[in-house]
Amino acid sequence: MPARARLAYPPLSRRRTNDGPLAVLEAVPHGLTAHLVDGSARPCDAGDLPDLLNWTLRQRLGAKPLRSEALPAGPLLVLTSSALARLVLPSTVPTGAERHPRSDHPLLRQIRAVGWQTDQNGLGPWMRLHPSTGDPACDSIHLAVIDWGALHHDAWNLPTDLAPGRLARLLGKYTSLLRTPVGPPGATGHQLMRDLRPASHRHSVTGALIAAGTRGALTQIVDPAPCEAPPGHRLATDPTAKDPNADIHWWRPPTADEASRAHVVCLAVNLLPLAGSAEIRVSAGPAQYVTRPDFHSKTPGSWLVDLSTAQRHPLLPAPFAGSGPAWHTTPTLNYAVTRQVRPQPTQGWLRSATAAGPYLKPFYERIRAARLAVLEGLGVTGHTDTADVHQTLTNPPHSDPVQRALLYAIHATAEDALTELAQPPTQPDELAPIAWATPAEPTWRPDLLAAVRDNARANLHRKLSLTAAATGYFPLAVAGDHVLYATHTPHLGEVTDRPDCAFTLGIACGHARPVAVRPMTWFTEQCAKGLNAAQSVKEACPSW
Numbered sequence: 001m002p003a004r005a006r007l008a009y010p011p012l013s014r015r016r017t018n019d020g021p022l023a024v025l026e027a028v029p030h031g032l033t034a035h036l037v038d039g040s041a042r043p044c045d046a047g048d049l050p051d052l053l054n055w056t057l058r059q060r061l062g063a064k065p066l067r068s069e070a071l072p073a074g075p076l077l078v079l080t081s082s083a084l085a086r087l088v089l090p091s092t093v094p095t096g097a098e099r100h101p102r103s104d105h106p107l108l109r110q111i112r113a114v115g116w117q118t119d120q121n122g123l124g125p126w127m128r129l130h131p132s133t134g135d136p137a138c139d140s141i142h143l144a145v146i147d148w149g150a151l152h153h154d155a156w157n158l159p160t161d162l163a164p165g166r167l168a169r170l171l172g173k174y175t176s177l178l179r180t181p182v183g184p185p186g187a188t189g190h191q192l193m194r195d196l197r198p199a200s201h202r203h204s205v206t207g208a209l210i211a212a213g214t215r216g217a218l219t220q221i222v223d224p225a226p227c228e229a230p231p232g233h234r235l236a237t238d239p240t241a242k243d244p245n246a247d248i249h250w251w252r253p254p255t256a257d258e259a260s261r262a263h264v265v266c267l268a269v270n271l272l273p274l275a276g277s278a279e280i281r282v283s284a285g286p287a288q289y290v291t292r293p294d295f296h297s298k299t300p301g302s303w304l305v306d307l308s309t310a311q312r313h314p315l316l317p318a319p320f321a322g323s324g325p326a327w328h329t330t331p332t333l334n335y336a337v338t339r340q341v342r343p344q345p346t347q348g349w350l351r352s353a354t355a356a357g358p359y360l361k362p363f364y365e366r367i368r369a370a371r372l373a374v375l376e377g378l379g380v381t382g383h384t385d386t387a388d389v390h391q392t393l394t395n396p397p398h399s400d401p402v403q404r405a406l407l408y409a410i411h412a413t414a415e416d417a418l419t420e421l422a423q424p425p426t427q428p429d430e431l432a433p434i435a436w437a438t439p440a441e442p443t444w445r446p447d448l449l450a451a452v453r454d455n456a457r458a459n460l461h462r463k464l465s466l467t468a469a470a471t472g473y474f475p476l477a478v479a480g481d482h483v484l485y486a487t488h489t490p491h492l493g494e495v496t497d498r499p500d501c502a503f504t505l506g507i508a509c510g511h512a513r514p515v516a517v518r519p520m521t522w523f524t525e526q527c528a529k530g531l532n533a534a535q536s537v538k539e540a541c542p543s544w
Contacts, residue, residue: 006115007053009131009139012072012210021063021180022075024168025052027082034059035165037172048087049107050114052077053129056141063180069212070198073180074128074140078171080164081147093148099123121426125150126183135204138211142182155184155416157408159401170402174409177370185409189363189417194443196362216357218442222286225349227302227327228447230422234435248457250317251477251484251532254523258486264476264523265485265492266515266537267503269463271371272481273456274364274414275510280331280451282359283351287447293348297334300451301350302327305343307336315474319461329451335458351447359448367414368509374410375507377403382507422446456481459510463502470500476523479534482515490517515541 023034025044032044046052061075084091089107098105101122111117111129119128119136125148130140144150151158162170171181179195181188200213213219223229229236269275283300295303304327307320319339320332325346328336333343375381378399380388425439438444464483468474473495477484487494492514496503503512516537526533 004050004113007050007057007131008115009057009134012138015062015072016060017062017064017072019060020172021061021073021175022078022168022171023059023061024078024080024164024171025083026080026164027086032083032086033164035168037168037175039165039169041165046087049089049110050116052087053111053114053116053141063175065198065211066179066192066195067198067214069200069214070195071138071201071211073182073195074138074142076142076144076171076180076182078144078150078167079146084145084147089145091147093125093145094123124148125152126181126187128182133205137201138203142180144181152184155409155412156405157412158405162402166402170405173406177373177406178366178410178413184416185412186416186420186423189367189413190420190443192366192413193360193363193417196366197359199442216359218282218284218359218445220284220286221438221440221442221444222284223438224446225287225289225302227304227349228287228450230424230446232424232434232436234437246321246453246457247480248317248460248478249480249532249535251527251534252315253527254476254486254520255315258474258476259520259524261486261488262520263487263490264518264520264533265487265490265495266517266534266541267483267485267492267496267512268515268538269460269481269483269503270507270511270513271367271411271414271509272460273418273452274367276331276455276459277418277452278361278364279358280360280448280455281353281356282445282448282451283353283356284442285352285355287349287351290348290350291346293345293350295333295337295343295345296353297330297337298356299350299353300330300356300447301348302329302447302450303333303343303345303350304347305333305345307332307341307343310336310339310341313465313468313474316464316468317461317475317478319465321457329447329454331451331455331458335462338462360452363417364509367410370410371407371414371509372507374403374407378407380507384507418449418452421449421452466500466502467495470502471495471498473498477532477534479532479538482534482538484523484534484537486520486523 020037023036025032025034032046033041034044035041044055046055056075063073065072094105097103099122101118101120115132116129117132125145127143128136128140130136179192182191197217198211198213199217199219201211202209223235226235226237281298281300287301304325306325308323310319312318336343425436464475473485475483476486485495496505505512523533526536
């Protein structure tokens with residue numbers, strides 16, 4: 001068998017993206033057809049994976065950078081079941097050691113024969129392939145293999161039996177709103193954060209500067225403070241030294257007056273974790289340990305302080321989690337100050353306030369704009385009546401399933417990207433170390449995730465408290481972003497339409513939407529079983 005020629009990736013200056021960011025491939029009687037995002041299709045003469053790489057290099061696929069200072073996105077090829085068979089690729093994803101980039105798997109041998117390789121993640125549902133002499137950050141072709149789980153229903157919620165052409169248009173719309181997918185929504189969203197606050201980048205082989213980067217980018221790999229380190233990290237030495245503030249999960253039995261009401265209504269806060277993230281200050285440097293620090297509202301970090309003595313109303317969840325001294329982030333202490341608590345920290349892991357900035361603001365703005373654009377495609381705008389919003393988003397016959405899938409994917413991108421800030425490192429052979437070190441990624445920031453979650457908790461508790469004070473309605477149960485209230489009528493407006501209610505019905509991030517109505521008898525049955533009824537509603541109602 002003659003040796004195959006090595007495939008060279010054209011330099012960045014010669015690449016064109018006129019054909020769009022991606023192609024969805026399916027087999028036809030005489031070869032492959034590539035469906036593009038503009039609705040057109042073209043033949044693909046590939047018979048195996050190296051042929052497919054060669055064909056892609058002859059096309060004008062790819063996406064321009066989201067900012068002039070950032071890197072462009074390489075082309076994405078989505079392989080359907082029929083394309084997988086035509087290219088003689090395995091029908092199931094390689095497992096275990098076979099996935100490792102240095103394994104002897106036949107697919108890896110094929111691409112090595114033309115001078116290519118995978119990145120450190122190896123073979124999988126989403127793959128990044130690049131020349132052995134190239135830079136994975138800017139010289140890659142991405143593959144998404146549907147049969148291997150690349151577009152799993154739980155992550156994307158795509159309509160069943162979606163034709164390849166419609167799939168190409170759907171993914172193209174997602175790309176135009178956010179960016180080209182490079183993995184599950186969370187991984188894509190994490191990459192989107194980097195795209196919108198890009199660091200400077202030099203080609204890993206030539207050393208040439210190919211992305212100038214922007215101010216505010218996270219460029220330094222920093223260890224978390226011990227109180228911030230996730231379980232399994234080598235610095236997570238004390239399992240009790242954790243920020244206790246997580247999502248509120250709380251319920252109580254109804255009062256006699258509430259039990260006499262016929263209904264329980266549920267609201268959900270739109271993208272609660274993201275809603276208040278735009279102004280959270282992030283510092284690029286490591287945390288410094290200090291004793292008896294004075295609290296400053298603009299200093300990012302974690303503070304050891306006792307907030308358990310703060311006053312609370314018996315019909316509301318506790319404003320602060322934990323008992324006794326505990327590690328709390330700056331957003332939690334800021335909320336404590338608004339509740340007339342004077343924090344007196346005894347220790348702190350703090351970062352420079354002068355070097356801090358709102359790192360997540362462009363990410364928030366892009367997610368917000370994408371979400372509103374898709375809602376508009378569903379016929380929902382800021383002027384749509386609440387009842388029509390509820391009907392459109394909960395009754396599939398009244399809305400486009402492709403638009404609904406896009407909305408689901410945008411929500412998953414926003415929420416899962418935040419989780420990626422503290423994701424443990426993955427191993428291509430699925431063998432994680434017992435105690436792992438900080439990943440070599442400047443945007444791996446568990447401290448930022450903690451601040452986002454604490455800020456969301458504080459914002460929700462503030463709304464619960466203000467609503468109770470203004471309207472006399474107290475929550476029965478809370479599960480993260482879902483809240484239950486006892487009402488006389490089956491309408492959420494009984495609570496939200498009252499003057500000075502802190503919850504605003506609407507479609508914006510941070511606004512509330514009606515989710516479900518249940519009879520009071522159902523709620524009391526849940527209480528008798530010791531269950532959080534808000535969690536039951538949350539699990540039963542689809543996310544949008």
